[in-house]
Amino acid sequence: MYQYTSLWDRAIRFTQELSMINSYEAAGKHAVIAYVEKLLRNETSAAVTIYDADTDEPFLIASLKPEGAVFKFLLEGHLDVVSPEGMEKPFDGIIEDGYLCGRGVSDMKGGAAAQLAAFMAAANDDGLKQEIYLMFSTDEEYAGAEIKKALTEGLLPKVDFTMIAEPTDKKLVIAHKGEAWAEVEFFGKSAHSSIPWEGQNAIYMAARFIEKLRTRIQEIQEQANEYGTPTMSVGVVSGGSSPNVVPPYAKLRIDIRYLPGQDYRQYEATLQEVLSDCQKEWPELKGSVKITGNWNSLLTCPDEPVLKRVEKIIAASTGRPAEYTTLKGWGEGGYINMFGIPTVYYGPGDGSYSHKPDERIEIQRIPLVAKTYYEILRELCF
Incomplete structure (x- = not known):
């Protein structure tokens, strides 16, 4: 099995490096996508494609597609951020007192880094039986149209289950307005x-x-x-x-x-x-x-069979029962759910810091969630 310990630790570094890119601006959106692309091309054999590269809002889709797969799993997140106005050092990647501070670290570069690490680990494991997709968008904070385009135009297949790394305080979000x-x-x-x-x-x-x-x-x-x-x-x-x-x-x-x-x-x-x-x-x-x-709104039934399996994996990985909650705001899962795809949010960030001048994330949460994502991939796709 893939030796993932160091990779989980690197998930913190991934978050820090992503946080130092100003992805509120168009140039930064290209830079964060390029950062992820380079990691995936250098360290995995995944198929990687960048879409809308000639626009101000590119997005990336990576895939692992073994022969004979009957189940499709999507990890999805966004790498754009809201305005850094009012923050003193929004893109300095400062770590202090166990927290990484900066615009977008909670919403949701910490969660995206956890997904990236889990996907990289799965890509280097033997025995993959099901399809795994990773998509990172750069327009969620203001439009959320890229995921809709990906599903409408067939850039992504209609997957069987999606997990999005919004800041949920390590709880499973199954609904939002x-x-x-x-x-x-x-x-x-x-x-x-x-x-x-x-x-x-x-x-x-x-x-x-x-x-x-x-x-x-x-x-x-x-x-x-x-x-x-x-x-x-x-x-x-x-x-x-x-x-x-x-x-x-x-x-x-x-x-x-x-x-x-x-x-x-x-x-x-x-x-x-x-x-x-x-x-x-x-x-x-x-x-x-x-x-x-x-x-669109989101609603995934707690009795959804795949979700029940995910719930058990989270409990086993974290040592505590999975908690369910709802999201106060809106997320890309609404569009995904519109296509009849069961979708949940699960991430290391604390949503109470999102979009605020003191946005931060507790760094030790990132590798824990990365490992949990990996355990979910292992259970469902190997």
Whole structure:
């Protein structure tokens, strides 16, 4: 069997070296992908392909495909980060008091490094019977479209199970809410502000809509269950050009977070109902509702057979029962789940540090999770 002890220790070094690359910027996204590619080409026989190399957001897929495989397993993660604004030394790779500090170390370069180490170990083992894929994206924090493209265009097959290394505090995340964005536009009539009655104020229309929507939002939040609370929030209000002109146009941008099992279109219908109610009271009010983006929810049943096996492996590897939880935000697993693929999140990072000025990760967690990932690969694919 592959002598993996030193490789687990190197997973810390992988994290540190990845953390010193500014992958908020396009050049850094290319650099982190190149870093992973070099390791895989130099130290494994895996097939490695970089996609969208001529764009600002490349992504990498590596694969191990033995003959006769009937099961396909995907390790997936992202190497892009949010803005380092507000951090003193976001890309210095500083280790102090047992923590590696810097932008992206928790979300999720520590988890990606653990997956990388596990994949490298599996690639150098004998007896592989099932297919293993490793994908690293660079657009998750702002789009999450690369994994969807990979599955839609056949760059990845429809795998049987996926694990994503988001910062979960070493817990298994099996669900998160979906997210949709909506725009509501209002069309009035301009006039001079000295004779406003000759116009139709689109901002007033938007204000009427917001007041009615607040009542519906309260009703929506009463649908809370074990997966969270559905929410709807007006995040942007725009309209008008000058104080002395009655504004003929206004727009609201609304964030919708819907529960696993729900359809975002039911919230689109709610917005349309609110608009219709406004129009009954104010016949001159004209408006439209449209969904401008949708990011699918995630729900993987705890009784999923592969997940039950993973649960037992984690317990055996860590010496404690696997814990289940939900993710507050959104992740790429939502898109993967949309293709009917059971998907979970599992990583060494503590999500409470994600996107914050003091982002950090406890370094000893990284090799422990790397080894656990490896044990999962050994049990399911060898």
